[in-house]
Amino acid sequence: MNSQFRTQQEYKDTQSIQSFYEPALEILTQLINRNKDNLRSKGYDENNAAITKEEFAQEMARRFRVTQWLAHQVATSLINANLIKSFGGYVKFEEGEQ
Template sequence: MISNKVIKKMPEHKQVQGIQSFYEPALLVLNEIHEQKKLSLRKKGYDENNAAVTKIELSQLMARRFRITIYLADQIVSSLVKSNSVESFGGYVKPKVVEV
């Protein structure tokens, strides 16, 4: 388990690398939750394009799955938003739609 003390003692570039190493697993978790939200809206007869995941829900699930602290999970979510890897609006995030 990565603790706050371990993260804070690392040099800054190592902190960034540590956070970025969680990008791919975090996006997989986000996609999974987003699909569940879309399915729920579809069952209720609502537009599934309105599906979004709260940042808190995402960070709590990442903390449980990856066995990391909530602090680190929040840092990962913030970093994903800053890197434009996800769409963010208010307290919600959803995967970015990649158009080919």
């Protein structure tokens, strides 16, 4: 256990949230690719594809069968870990990633 956690429960909560990172990034990839295809078909720049935080959280909650609260915690944790970029109400991958 790391010294940054005050209790064993905090450690387990963080570990639980981080266990969703890889599948959550896979979901984000699928959603971004869907939006890229939509932009491409309409003649817009596909590099502008982004997903709303709410849509991302709802899709995670549906696929993982978890609460909306936990899905938002996973999204927030991904943002804080600098794995995804947040701007306005949208999220997308950091430049050069994916």
